Amino acid sequence: xxxxxxxxxxxGQGILTIAAVIDLAALQSGLIVRQAEVHGMSQRGGAVxxxxxxxxxxxxxxxIAEGTANLILSVEPLEALRYLPxxxxxxxxxxxxxxxINMEGYPAMEHIHAELHRTNRPVxxxxxxxxxxxxxxxxxxxxxxxxxxxxxxxxxxELEASIEKLxxxxxxxIVAMNIRAFxxxxxxxxxxxxxx
Amino acid sequence: xxxxxxxxxxxxxxxxxxxxxxxxxxxxGTPSTEITEYIQKNSGRRDHPVRSAWSANEKTAxxxxxxxxxxxxxxxxxxKHVGLNxxxxxxxxxxxxxxxxxxxxxxxxxxxxxSSQNExxxxxxxxxxxxxxxxxxxQQELYDVxxxxxxxxxxxxxxxxxxxxxxxxxxxxxxxSTATRIQNPLNALYAPERFVLMPHNARRQYxxxxxxxxxxxxxxxxxxxxxxxxxxxxxGLLAFGIAFNYVMEVRQACxxxxxxxxxxxxxxxxxxxxxxFNTCETILVxxxxxxxxxxxxxxxxxxxxxxxxxxxxxxxxxxxxxLNADSVAHALGVTKKEVLAVPSIMVNRPPELCKxxxxxxxxxxxxxxxxxCKEQHVFSDIGCYTLGALAPYNAIHxxxxxxxxxxxxxxxxxxxxxxxxxxxxxxxxxHSGMTGLLDxxxxxxxxxxxxxxxxxxxxxxxxxxxxxxxxxQAICLGLGVEEAHLxxxxxxxxxxxxxxxxxxxxxxxxxxxxxxxVRECIETAARKKRNPSxxx
Ligand code: SF4
Numbered sequence: 241x242x243x244x245x246x247x248x249x250x251x252g253q254g255i256l257t258i259a260a261v262i263d264l265a266a267l268q269s270g271l272i273v274r275q276a277e278v279h280g281m282s283q284r285g286g287a288v289x290x291x292x293x294x295x296x297x298x299x300x301x302x303x304i305a306e307g308t309a310n311l312i313l314s315v316e317p318l319e320a321l322r323y324l325p326x327x328x329x330x331x332x333x334x335x336x337x338x339x340x341i342n343m344e345g346y347p348a349m350e351h352i353h354a355e356l357h358r359t360n361r362p363v364x365x366x367x368x369x370x371x372x373x374x375x376x377x378x379x380x381x382x383x384x385x386x387x388x389x390x391x392x393x394x395x396x397x398e399l400e401a402s403i404e405k406l407x408x409x410x411x412x413x414i415v416a417m418n419i420r421a422f423x424x425x426x427x428x429x430x431x432x433x434x435x436x
Numbered sequence: 437x438x439x440x441x442x443x444x445x446x447x448x449x450x451x452x453x454x455x456x457x458x459x460x461x462x463x464x465g466t467p468s469t470e471i472t473e474y475i476q477k478n479s480g481r482r483d484h485p486v487r488s489a490w491s492a493n494e495k496t497a498x499x500x501x502x503x504x505x506x507x508x509x510x511x512x513x514x515x516k517h518v519g520l521n522x523x524x525x526x527x528x529x530x531x532x533x534x535x536x537x538x539x540x541x542x543x544x545x546x547x548x549x550x551s552s553q554n555e556x557x558x559x560x561x562x563x564x565x566x567x568x569x570x571x572x573x574x575q576q577e578l579y580d581v582x583x584x585x586x587x588x589x590x591x592x593x594x595x596x597x598x599x600x601x602x603x604x605x606x607x608x609x610x611x612x613s614t615a616t617r618i619q620n621p622l623n624a625l626y627a628p629e630r631f632v633l634m635p636h637n638a639r640r641q642y643x644x645x646x647x648x649x650x651x652x653x654x655x656x657x658x659x660x661x662x663x664x665x666x667x668x669x670x671x672g673l674l675a676f677g678i679a680f681n682y683v684m685e686v687r688q689a690c691x692x693x694x695x696x697x698x699x700x701x702x703x704x705x706x707x708x709x710x711x712x713f714n715t716c717e718t719i720l721v722x723x724x725x726x727x728x729x730x731x732x733x734x735x736x737x738x739x740x741x742x743x744x745x746x747x748x749x750x751x752x753x754x755x756x757x758x759l760n761a762d763s764v765a766h767a768l769g770v771t772k773k774e775v776l777a778v779p780s781i782m783v784n785r786p787p788e789l790c791k792x793x794x795x796x797x798x799x800x801x802x803x804x805x806x807x808x809c810k811e812q813h814v815f816s817d818i819g820c821y822t823l824g825a826l827a828p829y830n831a832i833h834x835x836x837x838x839x840x841x842x843x844x845x846x847x848x849x850x851x852x853x854x855x856x857x858x859x860x861x862x863x864x865x866x867h868s869g870m871t872g873l874l875d876x877x878x879x880x881x882x883x884x885x886x887x888x889x890x891x892x893x894x895x896x897x898x899x900x901x902x903x904x905x906x907x908x909q910a911i912c913l914g915l916g917v918e919e920a921h922l923x924x925x926x927x928x929x930x931x932x933x934x935x936x937x938x939x940x941x942x943x944x945x946x947x948x949x950x951x952x953x954v955r956e957c958i959e960t961a962a963r964k965k966r967n968p969s970x971x972x
Contacts, residue, residue, distance in 0.1 A: 251787060263441055267610060273441065276607035280466035280551030281895065284823065286787035291607075301685040302607035302678075305761040307775040319785075324776040342788060344827070347781040355779040 241271075242295040243393040244304040246323045248314035250340045251283040255315060257406075258385050259290050264402035265394045266294045276302040285342050287322060294393065313388040315367070315381060316340045317352050324359070333359050334388040334429065336367040336380065363387055363429045370424045379421035386425025390433035396426065439610030444600060447575045447611045448514075448542050449474035451582025455538070456617040458509035459487040461497035463867065464896035465516030466551040467605035468544035472514055473899075484619050490893075492902040493838070493867040494519035498526040498541065505539040505595075506631065508623030510586050517545040517558050522838065522868070524561065527595070531565040532633060532641045534593040536625040538586035542598045544605045547725055547758040551602075553818075553837065555756065557725035562597040562702060566645055568652055569597045569702040570661060571677040575609040577700070581661065583614070588655070592648065601724050603758060604678050653703045661700030662708055667693045671768075672716030674699065674709070676729065679722035682764040689761070690770050704729060713743055720767060721747035724759055786826055794955035795821045797927035798888055799831040801935040802859070805943055806831075811853055817841040817869070819861035820894045820957070832859055839868025842885055846872060849881040855943045856883040862908060863893040863901035870911060877916040877948050884943045885950045887912075888927075890957040898960035905954065912950045921949035928955065 245262070249255040259275055266273045276291040291304045306325045312333045314320035320335035327333065333356060339349065356362045365387045371380035382403065389396050400419055407415045442450065449471045452460065462472040472488060479486035491497035494515040501513035515523060520543050527541065543561075546552040562569035568588060572581045578600065585596040629637055656662055665684075673696040675683040680698045687694065697712045699705070713719060721730040730747040746752040752767045753759065766772065789795050798821075806812045816822060816832035817840065824831040834844055841858035842865075849856035860869050865887050876883055889908055893899040903911060912922050923942060925935045935953075942949040 250785065252790075263608060267439070267441055272610065274607060274609050276603060278550070279470070279606050279897075281823075282550070282787050284787040284790060284820065284895075285785075287785040299609075300681040300688065301761045302603050302681065303760045305685065305689070305765070307773050318782070321779050322782060324778055327776055343783060343785050345783045347783065351779075351781045355781065359776070 241393060242293070243311070244309045245292040245294070245311045245313060245392065246304060246309045246326050247290040247292060248312060248319040248323055249288055249316050250319065250342070251286050251288045253315050253340065254381050255288060255290055258313065258381050259292055260406060261385055261399060261402045262292060262294075262392060262394065264405060265398040268401065269394060269398050271296055272299055274299045274302050287319060289323060311388060311391045313384065315384055317356065318347065321352065321355050327359065330360060332391050333362040334384070334391060335362065335364060336384055337364050338366070338368045338380070361432060363432050365425060365428060367425070370428065371421050374421040374424045375417050376421070379418050382418045382421035383425035386422035387429040389422070389426050390430055439612050441608050442575055442611045443470055443606060443608050444575050444578050444604040445470035445544070445606070446474040447578040448582045448598065448600070449478070450611065450613055451579040452512040452540065452586075453479060453482060453486065454613055454616045455583045455586040456510055456619045457486060457512050457586075458484070458619050459501070459504050460512045460514065461491050461501045462514040463491050463494050463497055463519060464893050464899045465519050466896055467546060467602040468514045468516045468519070468542065469896045469899070470605070471512075471542055473897075482616070490899050490902070494523040495526055498523035498530070501539055501541070502526060502530050502535070505535040505537040506625055508537045508625065509620045510538040512540050512542060514542045515544075516552065517543055517556050518552060518554065518837065519543070520558055520561055527561065528565045529633060530595050531567045531645060532638055533631050534641070535589060535595055536593070536623070537620050538589035539595040540582065540585045540589060540598055541595055542582075542600065545599060545601045545725060547601055553835070555725070557728055558597065558599045559702065559725065559728055562599065563728070565597070566649060567594045567597055568592065568655065569599055571599045571700045571702070572604070572661065573678050573680045573698070573700060575604070575607070575611050577661070578604065579611050579613060581700075592652065592655070594648070599677070601678060601758065649703065653706060656701045656703055656705040657707055659701035659705070661698070662705045663698050664708065664712065665696040665698065667695035669694050670717040672697070672712045672719050674712065674719055674721045676700075676723040677725070679724045679759050679764070682759050682761045683722055685761040686765045686768060686770065690765070692768065716743070718744040718746060720752065721745060722753060722759060722764060722767070723748065727755075787823060788826065789820060789823045790959060792958050793820070794890060794927040794953065794957075795824060795888055796829075797929055797932065797935070798886070798953045799824045799829040801927070801932055801939055802857075802886070803829060803831050804936050805939045806857070809855055809943070811855065813848065813853065813857070815841040815845040815848070815856070815858045817858075817860040817864045818895075819864055819888075820890075821859060821861055821888050824859070838864055839872055842869050842872035842876065842883070845883045845885070846876040846879070846881045849876075849883045850879070854882065856881070857943060858883060858885045860885065860887055861894075862887060862889040862891065862904045865908070866902040866911075870915065873912070873917070873948075873950070874915045881948065882946045883948060884945075886939070887950060887952045889952050889954045890960070892957045892960040894957040894960060898957060898963055908952055917948060917950050921945060921947060923949070923951045925951060925953050926955055927953045
């Protein structure tokens with residue numbers, strides 16, 4: 241078993257929290273993890289990505305090779321497209337549709353949609369709205385993680401256990417809110433996760 | 437013991453703590469910062485204290501580490517690759533004096549320049565200083581090798597350079613640790629014949645160092661970091677550092693079976709390389725960094741005894757930038773599979789100053805003043821404020837190395853440029869700006885230095901800086917800045933008009949002036965609020 245995930249977003253959007261949950265769940269499942277992340281200059285509002293690899297045997301490269309990502313999980317729709325060369329032919333994109341515009345020449349949403357739909361059944365998630373419905377707009381990353389969960393090869397119980405572990409220090413309320421967000425995301429994508 | 441998920445940088449930190457260091461010395465710099473941060477966060481739980489506060493720059497860090505080693509204790513010193521340029525004087529000479537307590541210098545290179553001005557390869561420095569260099573390829577190796585490097589340093593009485601690159605520093609994997617070794621006792625070395633580098637001593641010590649080289653090579657031959665992964669075929673791979681990972685990835689994914697000599701301990705293990713050369717017709721040299729050893733193996737005239745050497749120099753691998761499994765696959769002739777292209781609608785998303793950052797207000801005021809000047813050059817430096825080079829501000833026109841804003845402005849002023857304006861951060865000023873300001877004062881070079889004092893080293897994540905606020909003022913006055921031309925402004929929207937006025941006055945004044953723009957980094961302020969106990 242080997243799952244390659246590209247996490248994408250904009251510096252400051254918190255994709256490393258998503259990575260931390262997946263890492264922990266994979267480790268708890270007895271799997272091997274390598275997760276390359278970006279620190280430094282691009283964290284200031286630039287494009288950031290993390291290569292996350294999970295396997296049941298030794299992983300050599302910290303980076304994912306082109307055409308081998310099973311999943312691109314993006315918290316911003318344009319950022320999902322930036323890493324298309326990494327996507328495997330059967331790979332899936334799970335992306336938030338919430339725009340983050342902090343530069344010139346941001347393309348029209350319909351063009352972004354068209355490009356996304358050129359890939360294999362993309363899962364589009366109105367994360368901010370779902371997070372609000374789940375109780376707090378700040379949980380949108382957990383909505384995204386939930387939406388991506390069926391494609392990670394990891395059991396949802398493990399992912400939820402990791403969310404609990406990571407947020408425990410902030411109190412039961414915060415844990416429950418994040419789990420709720422996770423489940424909302426998962427409910428949205430589960431029907432789209434069936435066999436291709 | 438259980439595995440913990442650690443960044444490569446953190447694996448070094450844990451390895452050093454478990455190896456019994458008494459101190460770490462460092463100046464922050466991507467991708468090395470997290471080594472020291474991990475020690476700062478975790479050393480409190482140890483039985484014996486480990487000193488870990490930030491140093492003013494890499495040179496002061498290195499020299500302090502050498503002093504701790506002189507006193508018999510183990511010490512780690514960390515920096516990014518360009519930091520070793522700053523510490524180079526101390527580093528090279530410490531190979532001549534040798535060390536007492538184990539001294540390991542962890543240097544993180546940044547091939548592809550993710551967050552740097554160049555992609556220099558620190559292995560060159562290791563060769564230059566003639567000290568052992570270790571270059572692990574995985575997070576676990578980083579942990580194990582850090583521990584080993586301290587033993588090695590003490591056994592050969594030399595500093596050991598531990599080289600890593602961005603990818604490994606900033607990638608997480610499970611790491612197993614082993615029992616902690618207790619710290620060395622205080623045991624200062626009275627050895628002026630080694631440590632007083634007057635020519636007669638230096639010559640003898642240098643000869644000792646030359647005499648050591650054979651033994652160092654012997655140690656490389658025995659090192660587990662240099663090992664052959666047997667295979668078959670006419671092509672052999674020489675894989676250095678984390679290039680090994682990419683080579684193994686391709687070998688596994690494509691079902692190939694070429695022999696690989698993994699290199700992670702220098703000087704080169706000559707016999708092992710010879711053995712690989714004897715069994716292969718073609719050697720692909722994969723180095724994560726400069727083609728340092730490829731060049732050496734090719735020889736000046738490109739003669740290789742009938743063997744073909746491929747690598748970065750003949751274009752088999754790209755000459756610049758970090759390697760990856762794709763570039764290695766290409767070099768091995770694996771046909772590339774079709775992949776999706778980045779859509780044509782894609783646009784870059786460059787980094788930017790945070791919304792609400794004081795640097796924004798500073799640049800707005802400065803741009804207003806500069807627009808009215810005939811010459812509009814602003815010399816700047818390294819930090820978040822470097823982002824002022826990008827739209828919408830386009831406010832600065834140089835960024836070369838730590839401290840160069842002031843000294844370049846001085847040189848330009850000496851050449852007749854008016855006004856000569858420098859923008860530098862508080863941390864960069866104490867790192868390497870103060871001496872340049874002293875030059876300008878002594879030389880009466882008319883320039884205006886703007887110190888953007890945000891009370892932190894912001895770009896690397898908000899570490900304490902060596903001086904800010906009143907301490908910065910005292911430094912400037914002490915260096916000889918006239919009190920009337922040492923001004924303070926607060927870069928806030930509401931102060932725009934008065935800030936413009938102060939900047940205009942000082943920029944128009946024909947002498948040395950300093951304007952300190954004081955406003956805390958909002959990111960650091962927010963972090964302190966979330967976690968009041970964290971002061972690093
Ligand atoms: S981290 Fe601080 S100094 Fe850097 S851009 Fe953000 S607010 Fe400004």
